[in-house]
Amino acid sequence: MLAILFLNSKKNNEAITTPIQDSSGCLRRIVNLHTNKPAIAELFTSNPSLPFLDYIMGEATLYTSLVFEKGSTQDIHRDTPYFWTNPQYSYVGVWVALEDVGPGNGALRVVPGGHKLPELDRQSIAKKFFKDLDSINPYSDELWCEYQALVKQQYVSAGLIEKEIHVSKGDTIIWHPQLPHGGSPILDDLQTRLSIAMHVTPPHLAVYHQDVFFSNKVVPSTKDIKYSEINNRRYIAHDTVSFGHVTNYTHDQLL
Amino acid sequence: MNLLDYDAVVPDDLYLDSSVKKYLTSFLRDGFVVIPSNSDFLDKVEHARHSFFEFKKKQ
Numbered sequence: 001m002l003a004i005l006f007l008n009s010k011k012n013n014e015a016i017t018t019p020i021q022d023s024s025g026c027l028r029r030i031v032n033l034h035t036n037k038p039a040i041a042e043l044f045t046s047n048p049s050l051p052f053l054d055y056i057m058g059e060a061t062l063y064t065s066l067v068f069e070k071g072s073t074q075d076i077h078r079d080t081p082y083f084w085t086n087p088q089y090s091y092v093g094v095w096v097a098l099e100d101v102g103p104g105n106g107a108l109r110v111v112p113g114g115h116k117l118p119e120l121d122r123q124s125i126a127k128k129f130f131k132d133l134d135s136i137n138p139y140s141d142e143l144w145c146e147y148q149a150l151v152k153q154q155y156v157s158a159g160l161i162e163k164e165i166h167v168s169k170g171d172t173i174i175w176h177p178q179l180p181h182g183g184s185p186i187l188d189d190l191q192t193r194l195s196i197a198m199h200v201t202p203p204h205l206a207v208y209h210q211d212v213f214f215s216n217k218v219v220p221s222t223k224d225i226k227y228s229e230i231n232n233r234r235y236i237a238h239d240t241v242s243f244g245h246v247t248n249y250t251h252d253q254l255l
Numbered sequence: 256m257n258l259l260d261y262d263a264v265v266p267d268d269l270y271l272d273s274s275v276k277k278y279l280t281s282f283l284r285d286g287f288v289v290i291p292s293n294s295d296f297l298d299k300v301e302h303a304r305h306s307f308f309e310f311k312k313k314q
Contacts, residue, residue, distance in 0.1 A: 042299070043299075043300075046295070046299065047296065048291075048293045048296050049290040051275055052278045052279065052290065055258075055271075055272075055275050056258040056259060056279070056282075087257055089257065090259060091259075092259070098300055110285075110286070110287050111286075112285040112286060112287070115286030116261060116286070165287075165289065167289055168291075168292070169292075170296055170297040170300040171289055171291055171292055172289070172290045172292070173287060173288070173289050173290075174278075174287060174288050175286060175287040176259065176282065176286040178286065179286035181287070
């Protein structure tokens with residue numbers, strides 16, 4: 001049923017999605033589809049990892065999500081510059097495989113133990129690009145790439161090794177916000193890897209981006225957030241869905 | 256204690272569910288943990304996968 005919903009959404013919104021499909025007709029990144037399709041949200045609200053997530057967070061709520069029809073092939077990175085919280089690290093990544101994931105279809109790649117390496121000097125890194133720490137662009141690609149390159153140098157120097165995680169459909173992977181991770185190469189462009197990555201926090205936690213992460217400024221811990229609920233489990237009711245982070249579409253615009 | 260902080264350790268909690276303790280041990284050591292599906296959840300995902308490919312065949 002979830003797959004039908006996904007494909008119906010893709011087909012019904014063909015005019016919207018066609019420009020950002022890849023050469024094999026796949027969509028790489030649909031942002032917050034869980035807010036438009038409750039069955040997608042149920043991958044969180046009925047996830048078997050919830051007792052664990054509730055134990056470490058008190059109550060786990062769904063902040064944002066990304067649906068991938070194929071592997072992301074994203075470079076190894078830490079999530080913290082885009083998911084910074086007060087208190088720190090009050091966030092985890094939760095990823096569900098809707099298909100078996102093995103060699104060649106873009107498995108998640110992680111650096112075990114990389115979350116325990118000391119944090120880098122974030123302010124010094126930011127000052128390479130911004131003279132004033134109050135003027136940091138929260139979405140700066142240069143800053144992101146510099147930080148992630150230094151993270152890689154750090155874990156290579158520490159002798160830590162990247163590892164590809166092969167899982168079966170239905171398995172859930174949870175990672176720490178400081179864990180270096182990314183997507184493995186797709187060796188066969190025809191291979192799909194339907195999956196959802198979910199960003200999970202305690203309720204009403206404010207999530208900050210690079211301007212706060214790199215300046216280390218003091219920020220409020222919480223904010224008002226509007227939630228929807230399935231099975232007594234809360235998830236954020238975002239007003240829009242984005243295809244590839246290009247353009248936001250309201251639920252009325254999506255058929 | 257913030258279980259997501261650097262120096263977090265598995266709590267000495269007699270009432271901690273054994274599966275949660277196992278997952279927490281892996282998570283704190285490695286920075287990630289793989290949690291297998293259960294029958295209810297796998298049914299949903301299996302159905303989704305099957306429907307996905309059946310639907311795709313018709314396109």
